[in-house]
Amino acid sequence: MDPILKVEDLAISFGNNNVLKNVNFELYDNEILGIIGPNGAGKTVLLNILTGTLKPTSGRVTFMGKDILGVRIDERARLGFGRTFQVPRSFENMTAYENVMASAICGGQTTQREAAKRAEEILEFIGLEDKALVLAGSLKLLDKKRLEIGIALAPHPKVLMFDEVAGGLTESEISNILDIVKSLKIHGYSIIWIEHVIQTMLNGTDRVLLLADGYDIICDLPQIVLDSNEVEKVYLGVRKK
Ligand SMILES: Nc1ncnc2c1ncn2[C@@H]1O[C@H](COP(=O)(O)OP(=O)(O)OP(=O)(O)O)[C@@H](O)[C@H]1O
Ligand SMILES: [Mg+2]
Structure with missing residues (x-):
């Protein structure tokens, strides 16, 4: 192989x-x-x-x-290629949802509508659906790390x-x-x-x-x-x- x-x-x-x-x-x-x-x-x-x-x-x-x-x-x-960073690099003054959506749009050449759907799927997958509207900067470390994974996942690597x-x-x-x-x-x-x-x-x-x-x-x-x-x-x- x-x-x-x-x-x-x-x-x-x-x-x-x-x-x-x-x-x-x-x-x-x-x-x-x-x-x-x-x-x-x-x-x-x-x-x-x-x-x-x-x-x-x-x-x-x-x-x-x-x-x-x-x-x-x-x-x-x-x-x-998708990656996370040793020190989380999400946009702190954007919500978890907006962070994942921005990543889907930047990396995936996708429409706004598809990106929104992708963001919802990912937030559910990483267990952050109930914190979708929380600012990334206010999340505790575990949730920041989950969000990092979500951001890396968004463009379908x-x-x-x-x-x-x-x-x-x-x-x-x-x-x-x-x-x-x-x-x-x-x-x-x-x-x-x-x-x-x-x-x-x-x-x-x-x-x-x-x-x-x-x-x-x-x-x-x-x-x-x-x-x-x-x-x-x-x-x-x-x-x-
Ligand atoms: N852009 C850079 N310019 C100069 N030196 C660098 C640069 N990036 C890393 N280094 C040096 O490369 C070496 C390895 O750094 P690196 O951050 O990859 O280690 P690491 O294995 O990830 O360590 P840690 O477990 O602490 O995260 C260090 O000596 C660091 O100072
Ligand atoms: Mg390192």
Whole structure:
């Protein structure tokens, strides 16, 4: 089976800071790939390269067989990339409904009427229908995170990329996000999910990639990665044996 997204020999440096040195991985259709790694490992930088806000120093990114590194941000969004941001970026003085609708209109080349229908569907899907008319800035963190997912979903992306969408949430709130992610998988989405809460990765992903020291250190089934010497070394600075 061909991957939907393929990353090869990806590298990026900021001056002397060689953040990504050689990163390789694949995302398959309808797969949830978790990405873990310590602070500053380059997880957000990687998403920024994939969505087009950063240009890598070298490497290739192929999306559905097409080399996309030369493709503009807006075109990439149209090709089917949706993302959330580590710090929620919804328009705080617009309602939840208006935020999702604006995203549907900007990304989806859709009519006002279709966008309104899409916004209603999405707000129900993410469990925010009763807060549709609440200003995004007044929502509590869990609802802001749900809204981020809704905004990313609105233009009908093929691949969703979540940057710490469970970050800062309590355990029960995380399970709420987990339910949303699992039902996105049932709806056929392919997802890259960056998260610090390793337990979340265990329950919510098909495979996990550990990014550290500029490399894809290990990428395998979640339990295998979490039990690995590599994870222990990166997080605790020691090897098991
Ligand atoms: N636009 C930029 N210009 C210069 N350096 C940058 C830029 N973006 C990121 N960096 C640097 O790249 C490195 C990786 O940052 P990044 O935000 O990707 O880490 P991260 O793995 O997402 O960490 P965290 O878990 O804290 O979110 C850091 O050293 C950061 O300072
Ligand atoms: Mg980050």
